[in-house]
Amino acid sequence: MKKQPKEFKVETLKDFQELVESKNFSISEAIVESILNNIKTRKKNIHVLSINCLEENTIFDLTLEKHNFVDTLKTNLHYFEDREMYEECAQISKAIETLSNPKSLK
Numbered sequence: 001m002k003k004q005p006k007e008f009k010v011e012t013l014k015d016f017q018e019l020v021e022s023k024n025f026s027i028s029e030a031i032v033e034s035i036l037n038n039i040k041t042r043k044k045n046i047h048v049l050s051i052n053c054l055e056e057n058t059i060f061d062l063t064l065e066k067h068n069f070v071d072t073l074k075t076n077l078h079y080f081e082d083r084e085m086y087e088e089c090a091q092i093s094k095a096i097e098t099l100s101n102p103k104s105l106k
Helices: 013-021 025-036 066-082 086-100
Strands: 006-010 045-053 058-065
Touching: 006 013, 006 025, 013 025, 013 045, 025 045, 025 058, 025 066, 025 086, 058 066, 066 086
Parallel strands: 006 045
Antiparallel strands: 045 058
């Protein structure tokens, strides 16, 4: 069973923007987890996280196109390295290798 993408509750969209600009690790973690849970998907894009904006009473869903998985994992890998999360780094590196060799997905 697929896990639901993480939801971030914020008062305003500006609050979420500040989380992104401050490179909040929870966002990186949620994105990587969504990709890792969807390595073998045939979908063109996946739902990576939701932002529940309380002030606007709206939920924004962020999606990621499959062809961007490798670059996104590479971008986020160094955040895991900085936190010395080596098991997760190994999972990310393996996913990058798998996605870079499409024959291994079959």
